[in-house]
Amino acid sequence: MNTPGLRLLGAALVALLGIWAGLKAYSVRRAHEIPAVAVPAGVASAPNRSDGAASEAAVPHPLVPARLPDFSLRDLTGKSISISAWSGKSLVVNFWATWCAPCRREIPLLKTISAEWAGRDLKVVGIAVDYPDKVKDFAGRFKIDYPVLIGDQDALDVAAKFGMASPAFPFTVFTDRRGEVVALFLGELHRPQVDFILSEVQDLNQDRIQLPEARRAIAEGLQALAEKQAG
Amino acid sequence: MQRTQATLLSLFLLLGAAGTAHAKPWWMRGIESNETDFLPPDVAFRVAARIDGSALKVRWVIADGYYLYKQKFEVKAESPDLLVSAPQLPAGVVKTDPYLGTQEIYTQQVEAVVPYTRIDAGAHPIQIKVTYQGCAEAGLCYPPITKVLFPNAQPALVAPNVPPYPWESIAITAGAFAFLLAGLVLRKGRKLDVPA
Numbered sequence: 557m558n559t560p561g562l563r564l565l566g567a568a569l570v571a572l573l574g575i576w577a578g579l580k581a582y583s584v585r586r587a588h589e590i591p592a593v594a595v596p597a598g599v600a601s602a603p604n605r606s607d608g609a610a611s612e613a614a615v616p617h618p619l620v621p622a623r624l625p626d627f628s629l630r631d632l633t634g635k636s637i638s639i640s641a642w643s644g645k646s647l648v649v650n651f652w653a654t655w656c657a658p659c660r661r662e663i664p665l666l667k668t669i670s671a672e673w674a675g676r677d678l679k680v681v682g683i684a685v686d687y688p689d690k691v692k693d694f695a696g697r698f699k700i701d702y703p704v705l706i707g708d709q710d711a712l713d714v715a716a717k718f719g720m721a722s723p724a725f726p727f728t729v730f731t732d733r734r735g736e737v738v739a740l741f742l743g744e745l746h747r748p749q750v751d752f753i754l755s756e757v758q759d760l761n762q763d764r765i766q767l768p769e770a771r772r773a774i775a776e777g778l779q780a781l782a783e784k785q786a787g
Numbered sequence: 788m789q790r791t792q793a794t795l796l797s798l799f800l801l802l803g804a805a806g807t808a809h810a811k812p813w814w815m816r817g818i819e820s821n822e823t824d825f826l827p828p829d830v831a832f833r834v835a836a837r838i839d840g841s842a843l844k845v846r847w848v849i850a851d852g853y854y855l856y857k858q859k860f861e862v863k864a865e866s867p868d869l870l871v872s873a874p875q876l877p878a879g880v881v882k883t884d885p886y887l888g889t890q891e892i893y894t895q896q897v898e899a900v901v902p903y904t905r906i907d908a909g910a911h912p913i914q915i916k917v918t919y920q921g922c923a924e925a926g927l928c929y930p931p932i933t934k935v936l937f938p939n940a941q942p943a944l945v946a947p948n949v950p951p952y953p954w955e956s957i958a959i960t961a962g963a964f965a966f967l968l969a970g971l972v973l974r975k976g977r978k979l980d981v982p983a
Contacts, residue, residue, distance in 0.1 A: 658926035660886035724825065724929045742825060744926025 624649075624735040625717040629683065629705035632692055637705060639681070646678040646757050649729040650745075651715055653686045654694045658744035659726040663698050665745060669754075670702040677733055677761065678754070679703070685711040685725070732760040736767055739774045752777045826850055828929045832921055836938035838913065843871070843901040843938050845917055849894055852924045854882070857891035859920035860899060865935055866914040868906040874899035892921075913938050 624647065628638040639647075650666055652659035670680040682704040684691040691706050707714065715723045718740060730739045730753050738760060739753050756770045756777075765773070825831075831853045836845040845862060849855060857879040864871045876899050879891030901915070916935050922928040 653928075653930075655920075656928040657884045657887040657922065658928060661884070661926075663886075722828075724828070724927050726927075742927065743923070 620719040620740050621717065621737055624729075624731045624737060625714075627714045627717060629707045629711060629714065630688075632688075632695060632704055632706065634688075637703070642679045642681065643735070644677070644733055646733050646754075646761060647729070647731045648678065648680045648750075648754075649683060649731070650680065650726060651683045651685060651711075651718075651720070651723065651728070652726045653684060654690045655686070656725045660694075660698075662726060662745045663700060665747060665750065667699075667701060669750060678757075681705065683707070683711055683714060685715065685723070730754070730757055732757050732767075732770075736760075738767070738770055741778075748781055749778060752781065825923055825925070825927050826853070828932055831923065831929070832919065832932065834917060834919070834934060834936065836915065836917070836936040838938045841902060841904075843903055843913070843915060844898055845874070845901060845915070845936070845938075846896060846898040847893070847919065848896045849921070851895075853921055854892040854894045854924065855897065855919050855921035857893065859918070859931060861916075861918040862899060862901045863916045863918075864903075864914075865916045866911040868911050869913055869915070870904045870906065871915065872902040874901045 624639065626638070626640060628636050631637050639649075648666070648669065650662070652663075654660070666680050666682070669678075673680075680702040682700065682702060684704055684706045685708065686706065687708070688706050691704065694700075695704055705711070712723065715721075715727075718727075718729055718737075720727060720740075724742070726744060728741045728745055729737060730741070731737055738757055741749065741753070753774055756765070756774050759765045760767065760770045831850045832855060833848040834845065836843055838844075843862075847855060857876055860874055860876060862871055862874045877897065879893050879897075881889060882892045883889045903913070905913075914935060914937055916933060918931055918933045920929065920931040
């Protein structure tokens with residue numbers, strides 16, 4: 557190899573070494589940011605995972621599934637209900653807890669959506685990760701009229717099936733009538749966001765667009781709404 | 788030669804992009820999920836404890852846009868020979884939510900003073916278990932978090948506004964420096980190629 561060629565190779569090696577060192581330093585730092593003594597949560601007001609709920613690195617994170625996973629949880633009367641009971645309908649699956657203020661705030665909106673879509677091909681289903689007594693009391697006081705399923709560790713296992721192995725609340729999963737997961741919205745829902753997502757779900761249900769296109773449109777639309785809200 | 792340099796440049800840019808992709812919170816990586824930028828709980832709420840005379844001081848540093856509930860704080864003894872009193876907390880900010888009622892919250896940072904006594908004069912290291920719970924103003928709440936801390940082994944956090952990932956900047960700077968160095972080596976090579 558000639559001299560310029562050797563210099564080029566040397567320069568490339570130096571640059572690669574520098575980038576490797578930087579990334580290595582970053583990854584080591586990230587690993588040290590998670591305290592080694594993290595222990596399971598669970599002594600306060602809500603049930604929690606038993607494998608270190610707060611640790612970002614300790615829990616591997618599956619991706620949001622392509623399709624609605626199969627699961628069963630108990631309803632307000634204690635009866636076991638499978639999510640497949642609403643097979644063939646689009647679903648708005650809302651994960652919440654009674655101790656969570658934004659979860660409480662979005663309940664009236666979910667009731668409104670449920671009422672507006674009554675008798676059509678969409679169902680709102682609440683999944684409360686909480687104690688049954690608290691959920692029953694809350695559901696009675698707030699007159700929740702859509703199906704509510706309840707669980708503690710079993711509900712957390714369901715959340716994990718949606719890629720939320722270490723969940724924060726609320727989060728809401730939207731599916732189309734085929735059971736394909738169209739969007740997972742983390743945080744408190746507001747009317748413009750719900751309307752936008754459901755319009756894409758409707759387009760999907762009527763075969764006007766394909767799933768990847770709908771997902772992309774939702775991601776971009778939500779980003780635009782967030783920017784509008786911030787600006 | 789130019790083609791080789793262009794290829795190398797593309798490689799560096801690709802490596803750089805791969806490095807920054809990890810900076811996103813884990814729940815924001817898929818197109819199926821919204822892009823709202825919520826922090827992982829351990830970044831939103833950083834906690835450390837230290838021994839200060841006859842009291843333990845536990846400090847939480849809270850990211851901008853996040854808060855902790857006063858009534859959710861708990862500090863318990865974890866060492867067998869340790870007795871702790873109830874944490875003494877300053878007055879919080881009163882937050883009224885029509886759906887949750889009135890609560891006291893903390894933003895930015897808060898320090899709990901926890902008086903303690905030891906039964907057998909230090910046979911075991913001081914170890915406490917702290918529980919806390921908080922939310923993001925943007926509408927997300929984290930389940931209660933419980934951690935075991937060794938107050939004499941961890942320095943207290945002092946900077947309220949530490950960037951979440953300072954080493955990311957160092958990684959980028961190191962890459963840029965290496966790239967500059969590589970450029971200088973190449974430039975030197977060119978000079979040598981110029982006929983006198």
